[in-house]
Amino acid sequence: MSEPSRDRKIWSTKRPLSDQRMTTMVVSTNAYAEKIADALRMKWGDHRSSAKEIAGRIGAGVGTVRKWLRGENGPSGEHLLKLIAESDEVWAVVVELEPPGSVGRGAGAHASCPGNP
Secondary structure: OOOOOOEEEEEEEEOOOOOOOEEEEEEEHHHHHHHHHHHHHHHHOOOOOHHHHHHHHHOOOHHHHHHHHHOOOOOOHHHHHHHHHHOHHHHHHHHHOOOOOOOOOOOOOOOOOOOOO
16 A cells, blocks of 8 residues: 655646646655755754754744654744744745746745836
């Protein structure tokens, strides 16, 4: 019996298709969690105290952060936003997940942002 898929829909974008279908980018939850874990360890190290430090900075549970550091799960929502604010390494992982050909190319590059054509 095969293991159930652990893919998570990260976002959807409309693209001009002849049949006007919605295209969806799906990123493997395992790959996402592993990339976030690598970024967290790069920023805070792989020490026993790393989980406590990260948890204190972003208001997450220590057990939850330990799972992130092991690559078992990845952060989402408010915790992900707080990690992005704390770590350029996490920001780089999130930017890397951007679908090819999308409008946003990093901070402030979106066409609807003030100052962009």
